[in-house]
Amino acid sequence: MADPMRIRATVKDGKVDVRLLMSHEMETGQRKDARGELVPAWFIQNVTATYGGRTVLSAQWGPSISKNPYLNFRFSGAKLGEKISVTWTDNKGDKRTDEATITAG
Amino acid sequence: MIRNKLPAVLLAVACLSPVAAWAQTDTVKGIERYRELLADGNPAELWEARGEDLWKQKRGPKMASLESCNLGKGPGVVKGVYAELPRYFKDTDRVMDLESRLLHCMTGIQGLDGEAIKRTAFGAGTNRSDMEALVAYVTSQSKGVRMRVPTSHPKEKQAYAMGEKVFFYRGGPHDFACATCHGESGKRIRLQDLPNLLDRKDAQRAYTTWPAYRVSQGELRTFQWRLFDCFRQQRFPALEFGSDASIALTAFLAKNANGAAFNAPAIKR
Amino acid sequence: MNRQQQRRTVLKAGSGMGLLGVLAAMGLLPAGEAMAQQQWNAGAFGARSFADAVKALGGAAPTENKGILITAPDIAENGLVVPVGVTSNIPKTESIAIMVEKNPNLLSAVFNIPSGTDPFVSTRVKLAESTDVYALVKADGRYYFTKKEIKVTLGGCGG
Numbered sequence: 001m002a003d004p005m006r007i008r009a010t011v012k013d014g015k016v017d018v019r020l021l022m023s024h025e026m027e028t029g030q031r032k033d034a035r036g037e038l039v040p041a042w043f044i045q046n047v048t049a050t051y052g053g054r055t056v057l058s059a060q061w062g063p064s065i066s067k068n069p070y071l072n073f074r075f076s077g078a079k080l081g082e083k084i085s086v087t088w089t090d091n092k093g094d095k096r097t098d099e100a101t102i103t104a105g
Numbered sequence: 106m107i108r109n110k111l112p113a114v115l116l117a118v119a120c121l122s123p124v125a126a127w128a129q130t131d132t133v134k135g136i137e138r139y140r141e142l143l144a145d146g147n148p149a150e151l152w153e154a155r156g157e158d159l160w161k162q163k164r165g166p167k168m169a170s171l172e173s174c175n176l177g178k179g180p181g182v183v184k185g186v187y188a189e190l191p192r193y194f195k196d197t198d199r200v201m202d203l204e205s206r207l208l209h210c211m212t213g214i215q216g217l218d219g220e221a222i223k224r225t226a227f228g229a230g231t232n233r234s235d236m237e238a239l240v241a242y243v244t245s246q247s248k249g250v251r252m253r254v255p256t257s258h259p260k261e262k263q264a265y266a267m268g269e270k271v272f273f274y275r276g277g278p279h280d281f282a283c284a285t286c287h288g289e290s291g292k293r294i295r296l297q298d299l300p301n302l303l304d305r306k307d308a309q310r311a312y313t314t315w316p317a318y319r320v321s322q323g324e325l326r327t328f329q330w331r332l333f334d335c336f337r338q339q340r341f342p343a344l345e346f347g348s349d350a351s352i353a354l355t356a357f358l359a360k361n362a363n364g365a366a367f368n369a370p371a372i373k374r
Numbered sequence: 375m376n377r378q379q380q381r382r383t384v385l386k387a388g389s390g391m392g393l394l395g396v397l398a399a400m401g402l403l404p405a406g407e408a409m410a411q412q413q414w415n416a417g418a419f420g421a422r423s424f425a426d427a428v429k430a431l432g433g434a435a436p437t438e439n440k441g442i443l444i445t446a447p448d449i450a451e452n453g454l455v456v457p458v459g460v461t462s463n464i465p466k467t468e469s470i471a472i473m474v475e476k477n478p479n480l481l482s483a484v485f486n487i488p489s490g491t492d493p494f495v496s497t498r499v500k501l502a503e504s505t506d507v508y509a510l511v512k513a514d515g516r517y518y519f520t521k522k523e524i525k526v527t528l529g530g531c532g533g
Contacts, residue, residue: 003154006154015492019145021146021148023151025230025231030478054490056491057486057488058486058488059483059484060414060418060419061482062483064482064499064500065483065497065498065499065500066455066456066497066498066499066500067148067323067455068151070146070148070457070497071495071497072497073485073496074494075491075492076490076491076492077490132527135447135525136449138448138449139449139450139451139456139457142457143455143498320451320454374452
């Protein structure tokens, strides 16, 4: 099971700023290992962020997103102390969901 | 994305590209901007979080957490400890740096196998290093704290003097010393400015920015790794993890950074 | 989350997912079929030209628009991690895609921007070499783009 994400969600004047870090190799499938063999592609394909049951961001990613991905986005209408949830799924079917409480910005 | 694995010949050609022909100042400014944009959202945080878990988890044959480990300021205290390491520990009658002290706690308190820990001291991809994660966590708890490495105990003085000797010791097939690259100002390897570790400001900036998330490797690297890799580049015998030489060299360089605020885990190229 | 908790969560989530989705999420389908259950545009991610990528994303003839801003360094010390932010000032922005012209496959990411979410994303991408980076925006059903050149000092040159 993959490591937890680091999610920072801060709200200021009704706008939530979300910054997240995910622990993932993001292998392109084009890199060779020490023995000269291709390392198979292994990367996050889908990311979904939800708040109160509604999707606030969804994304499709390719392997050219950097290793240990970082993502920053903003949305309106959330309150202090409430939770945002983020899920990623990779091309091997591995999946991870984490939550974070929205704090004051 | 696979460029750094290309044959040297291609890289040499690439070095003649317009980038290298830019006025040096533009390149330096551009790279400063790049580093600025990277500063927020440092993946080192992923190591810090894993390290905090490892610190608090009951692990090993003795099913104990590291919360009774004394890193110099009492059992379980992590806040600010890194700014005063290496230091003399009475219980081992030895000067220890963070890594050797953690090793001491992991084997003693948790009953883990020290040799196995040393073998995986530096992580690579999915072969992860618990040591690096723990170091990331502990060092993060000294962010903003002024470096105050002690040299009042005779053994601390001795370690500092020995570290200084190691720094200037010339050897290996290239007849290199640490000082060959890091003993004068204004030296660089290609685009990389090399810190003059005998200059106070340079020494402070260098020491207080390790550990760092190394972008080129996608790994968190510790100061211990930095020393280890310098030895490799000098074609020296491997610097043994937790050895007296390693601790002494760390003590010398850490003490030279005294007075500066610790500012890591950082992010570097 | 342990395996059992995970399964419970999956089963709970499964009510609105359909059987295939549940099985895929539980890893009971082969990887290929599990992938098909995800919304992942293989055609777009396999595209080798800007025009092909735009087409695979459902667009045609995008026009250059200064209402899109790319925030990125002019020069990147390492191509493995290059910060790229995109802000769209075009009303009714629905999605933002990031493409790297000289990567083997251009498309790095597509973000859907629901209403209530700012037309802004920031992430980090890999650049194979110095290249133009494109931001493609879908707004009110139409496609717009802007581009920015980023130079990469290669790993070998950077030491």
